[in-house]
Amino acid sequence: MTSVDTAPGPDVIDPAPEDPRAGYPRPQLMRADWFDLSGTWRFGYDDEDRGVRERWFDEFGHDRFDREIRVPYPPESPSSGIRDTGHHVIVWYQREFTAAAPDGHRVLLHFGAVDHRATVWINGAHVAEHEGGHTPFTVDVTDHLISSAADEVAVQSVVVRAEDDPTDVMQPRGKQDWRVEPHAIWYHRTTGIWQPVWLETVPELHVQELHWTPDPTRAIVTCEARLAGGPAVVTVVLRLGEEVLAEAAAAVSGKTAVLHLDLPAGHHGQDLDRLLWSPGSPTLLDAEVVVHRGTLQAMAAGDRVSSYVGYRSVGVADGAFLLNGKPYFLRLALEQGYWPESHLAAPDADALRREVELAKELGFNGVRIHQKIEDPRYLYWCDRLGLLVWGEMPSVYAFGPTAVERLTREWLEVLRRDRSHPCIVTWVPLNESWGVPHIEHRGPQRDLASALYHLTRSVDPTRPVVSNDGWEHTTSDLWTVHDYGPHGPGLLERYGDPDALRRSLTIGRPGRRRVLLDDPQGPARPVVISEFGGLSYAPASGEPWFGYSTVASPEDLLAAFDDLVGALLDSPGVAGFCYTQLTDTDQERNGLLTADRKPKVAPDRVRAVLNRPARAVPAEEIDRYRAAANARSRAQNIASVERD
Numbered sequence: 001m002t003s004v005d006t007a008p009g010p011d012v013i014d015p016a017p018e019d020p021r022a023g024y025p026r027p028q029l030m031r032a033d034w035f036d037l038s039g040t041w042r043f044g045y046d047d048e049d050r051g052v053r054e055r056w057f058d059e060f061g062h063d064r065f066d067r068e069i070r071v072p073y074p075p076e077s078p079s080s081g082i083r084d085t086g087h088h089v090i091v092w093y094q095r096e097f098t099a100a101a102p103d104g105h106r107v108l109l110h111f112g113a114v115d116h117r118a119t120v121w122i123n124g125a126h127v128a129e130h131e132g133g134h135t136p137f138t139v140d141v142t143d144h145l146i147s148s149a150a151d152e153v154a155v156q157s158v159v160v161r162a163e164d165d166p167t168d169v170m171q172p173r174g175k176q177d178w179r180v181e182p183h184a185i186w187y188h189r190t191t192g193i194w195q196p197v198w199l200e201t202v203p204e205l206h207v208q209e210l211h212w213t214p215d216p217t218r219a220i221v222t223c224e225a226r227l228a229g230g231p232a233v234v235t236v237v238l239r240l241g242e243e244v245l246a247e248a249a250a251a252v253s254g255k256t257a258v259l260h261l262d263l264p265a266g267h268h269g270q271d272l273d274r275l276l277w278s279p280g281s282p283t284l285l286d287a288e289v290v291v292h293r294g295t296l297q298a299m300a301a302g303d304r305v306s307s308y309v310g311y312r313s314v315g316v317a318d319g320a321f322l323l324n325g326k327p328y329f330l331r332l333a334l335e336q337g338y339w340p341e342s343h344l345a346a347p348d349a350d351a352l353r354r355e356v357e358l359a360k361e362l363g364f365n366g367v368r369i370h371q372k373i374e375d376p377r378y379l380y381w382c383d384r385l386g387l388l389v390w391g392e393m394p395s396v397y398a399f400g401p402t403a404v405e406r407l408t409r410e411w412l413e414v415l416r417r418d419r420s421h422p423c424i425v426t427w428v429p430l431n432e433s434w435g436v437p438h439i440e441h442r443g444p445q446r447d448l449a450s451a452l453y454h455l456t457r458s459v460d461p462t463r464p465v466v467s468n469d470g471w472e473h474t475t476s477d478l479w480t481v482h483d484y485g486p487h488g489p490g491l492l493e494r495y496g497d498p499d500a501l502r503r504s505l506t507i508g509r510p511g512r513r514r515v516l517l518d519d520p521q522g523p524a525r526p527v528v529i530s531e532f533g534g535l536s537y538a539p540a541s542g543e544p545w546f547g548y549s550t551v552a553s554p555e556d557l558l559a560a561f562d563d564l565v566g567a568l569l570d571s572p573g574v575a576g577f578c579y580t581q582l583t584d585t586d587q588e589r590n591g592l593l594t595a596d597r598k599p600k601v602a603p604d605r606v607r608a609v610l611n612r613p614a615r616a617v618p619a620e621e622i623d624r625y626r627a628a629a630n631a632r633s634r635a636q637n638i639a640s641v642e643r644d
């Protein structure tokens with residue numbers, strides 16, 4: 001495709017021929033040709049909110065854009081080239097690019113995320129507004145492109161105005177600080193564009209959204225494709241390597257195609273494991289979706305996209321978390337997804353892969369992404385390398401109709417964007433009663449937690465949902481507790497037997513808050529200690545820091561980590577845990593890794609602690625014994641061959 005180019009030359013992401021998904025901003029709906037608009041943009045502050053009145057969007061290179069910024073890094077970050085951490089509510093971006101739409105095609109401009117409210121102009125024409133600082137939006141810019149002579153491609157202008165008020169407590173912001181300087185557990189803000197911006201040229205009839213729902217119990221994968229245009233014929237092919245697992249085609253008269261693909265290989269119970277996705281075996285099925293014009297008898301190929309499916313199921317039963325129908329003990333780390341040089345934006349695509357690799361090297365089988373909606377490229381590496389994810393909505397700080405509306409709207413966009421990722425196994429719309437501070441005593445705040453639970457389940461019934469992670473649950477599929485007790489015996493005392501566990505969940509208030517607002521009824525839910533630990537090195541005298549417990553050396557850190565983790569592994573009623581945290585974040589110095597991703601303790605020693613069998617899943621001890629016996633057998637065979 002030669003109809004779209006970029007100018008001035010951006011810092012183009014290399015899609016890496018060996019893995020074309022690695023750099024593509026939306027790995028589950030990928031097209032072969034795309035053009036990155038990351039790199040240098042013009043930039044300006046609008047502290048007096050004059051830009052709209054003065055029509056800053058009208059001119060190419062308007063003199064109000066008095067500096068340059070490197071997109072997609074927020075202006076508060078060093079990587080942006082600006083590094084201004086002060087309060088600037090309104091910022092503007094502008095750059096040129098070259099583009100033209102061939103006959104029968106459209107040019108789409110994609111934004112991964114702009115915090116918090118974005119307005120977009122193309123060549124002076126208003127084309128889009130989007131509110132929600134953590135979710136994507138797409139603009140069809142075709143009708144606003146400047147035409148050019150046949151032998152030229154016209155230069156176009158895109159202008160973005162971003163509004164992000166640090167003092168607006170009803171805006172979903174997660175852990176972005178409202179103060180000028182970070183304090184306690186909060187960190188520097190991320191304003192404006194902080195995920196990739198890119199262009200695509202697509203046929204008029206094309207795929208807008210794509211969702212996958214696997215059901216291994218019925219050997220079915222459901223494909224849901226939302227189309228721009230119609231009628232059409234949609235064909236889908238699923239492959240494992242060169243093996244075609246399923247094919248389907250359907251004629252579509254409206255905007256949505258739903259195809260149910262039966263996998264014959266999935267009916268073979270003794271051969272099923274080779275298809276199933278898990279952290280230990282992250283098998284991905286390749287998918288190709290083609291939208292055709294015409295009928296089933298006479299089709300003309302149009303839009304072609306590639307995707308992938310993780311064939312797995314998750315659920316809860318008998319007090320256990322289930323993966324592919326079997327009890328699975330959760331060993332999670334709290335993941336802030338924050339870098340000193342680039343804040344919520346990743347330094348580059350490789351850093352996202354490395355983040356996943358580091359968690360696995362330490363021995364964790366999953367992460368709870370905390371108060372952030374992570375870049376889809378990170379989720380891709382979790383899918384591909386095998387790391388479970390809890391997806392969590394960034395919180396508001398106050399309760400009211402505006403907060404409810406914003407939170408609900410953006411959460412629905414999160415579910416729409418991410419519900420096809422196999423790595424995501426749990427949804428968390430609220431954390432620690434943030435935004436609902438009086439939930440125990442105020443009915444409307446309880447209603448919000450319950451409504452978000454049921455809303456999430458109505459959109460995605462395939463995953464567990466936690467109404468309010470940490471404490472003060474209304475309705476939840478998992479009962480989660482935040483307990484920063486400093487010693488293992490205390491954790492074992494609270495969670496080590498059924499009576500103690502029930503007391504901790506009802507009247508014990510381990511975090512000074514009641515865990516369950518109503519007495520538990522019906523089948524027991526799995527109990528996950530979804531925050532604990534928080535062990536910090538003693539900081540240098542006078543240095544600002546935050547932690548829950550302090551240790552003085554790597555050996556002390558490992559011993560305390562072993563003590564706490566061991567207590568939860570020895571608790572038969574605990575279905576998993578989430579350790580605080582994976583990395584240091586600004587002054588919050590309780591990571592197993594430093595802020596620049598250096599281990600504080602040798603990863604193999606951390607892994608040895610985490611990989612002890614859990615009493616709650618007796619099969620883990622059997623699996624460990626079997627693995628050790630197989631290893632001894634292999635060693636003996638090798639030794640025998642060497643002697644011969």
